[in-house]
Amino acid sequence: MFTNIFGNYLVRKKIITADEFLSIKMDIDKTRVKLGLIAVSEKMMTEKQADEINLKQQIMDRKFGDIAVSMGYLSKMQVERLLNLQGNEYMRFCQSAVDKELMTLEQIEGALDYYKKENGFTFADMEAIKSGDVDRILPLFLPDVPSGPLTDLLAVTFRCINRLASDDISIKRGYTTTSYRTGAVAMQEIVGDYNVVTAFSGDDKGILAIAEAFAKQFFDEVDINALDSVGEFINISDGLFATAKSQEGMELNLMPPKLSKDPVEISGSKIVVIPIFINQQPLDWIVSLGKAPE
Numbered sequence: 001m002f003t004n005i006f007g008n009y010l011v012r013k014k015i016i017t018a019d020e021f022l023s024i025k026m027d028i029d030k031t032r033v034k035l036g037l038i039a040v041s042e043k044m045m046t047e048k049q050a051d052e053i054n055l056k057q058q059i060m061d062r063k064f065g066d067i068a069v070s071m072g073y074l075s076k077m078q079v080e081r082l083l084n085l086q087g088n089e090y091m092r093f094c095q096s097a098v099d100k101e102l103m104t105l106e107q108i109e110g111a112l113d114y115y116k117k118e119n120g121f122t123f124a125d126m127e128a129i130k131s132g133d134v135d136r137i138l139p140l141f142l143p144d145v146p147s148g149p150l151t152d153l154l155a156v157t158f159r160c161i162n163r164l165a166s167d168d169i170s171i172k173r174g175y176t177t178t179s180y181r182t183g184a185v186a187m188q189e190i191v192g193d194y195n196v197v198t199a200f201s202g203d204d205k206g207i208l209a210i211a212e213a214f215a216k217q218f219f220d221e222v223d224i225n226a227l228d229s230v231g232e233f234i235n236i237s238d239g240l241f242a243t244a245k246s247q248e249g250m251e252l253n254l255m256p257p258k259l260s261k262d263p264v265e266i267s268g269s270k271i272v273v274i275p276i277f278i279n280q281q282p283l284d285w286i287v288s289l290g291k292a293p294e
Contacts, residue, residue: 008170
């Protein structure tokens, strides 16, 4: 998920192009990260030291880590840490961007620092984003909402987007409001001991992105079939939430999904709106406390 979050940020800032970002995404799973790049990124070595070892490897049949230890640049424990980081998504992103000569490691770190400052993130927050772990990432983008059923529902839905629809998902910081006017929308109301509405709203491209990603089929337009696909996705994620809460003694019932190609006004005591991108297309993910609009 780091690749999507940071890559989309770089595209929005015009640091790289959409095509360049796509080229990174296409190669990242097969990118093998060099220990030297990780060591420099982790501030264990300087670029000059890493280059020195790389030159020695051209005349010595020895591993990077073994040479670094013999030269006193790294300890065996540090080499072990570098090896553990080779599969890290952040590191693979860096290696791919550097290999393609799209950005230097210094430029990547500079852009990350700007991203951190723009969003008011801490060092620990950035480490969570670099991890790519959806459960660590989501809380960083939520507005100020208390822990409880609402955050549990958001967590379940976010995991479902990533697992059942598309892992090509990016997220921006959410906000709260008491009124929201949708575009095309699919929504579902949960009633009982906790009343809440889950919805996805957007323009045609956004709705089609989640509909096609979940249904694994192509839709010509945002029609009842496309919206029904989004509604079915919501039904599954809401169902998982309701099942989990029933085991805690909470009684919840799922109402049939509501679908509309036309704008709908959603009102509630608190509406959480989280802008997301699925397969590069923007979409608003909405969770509203209260009743669904008629």
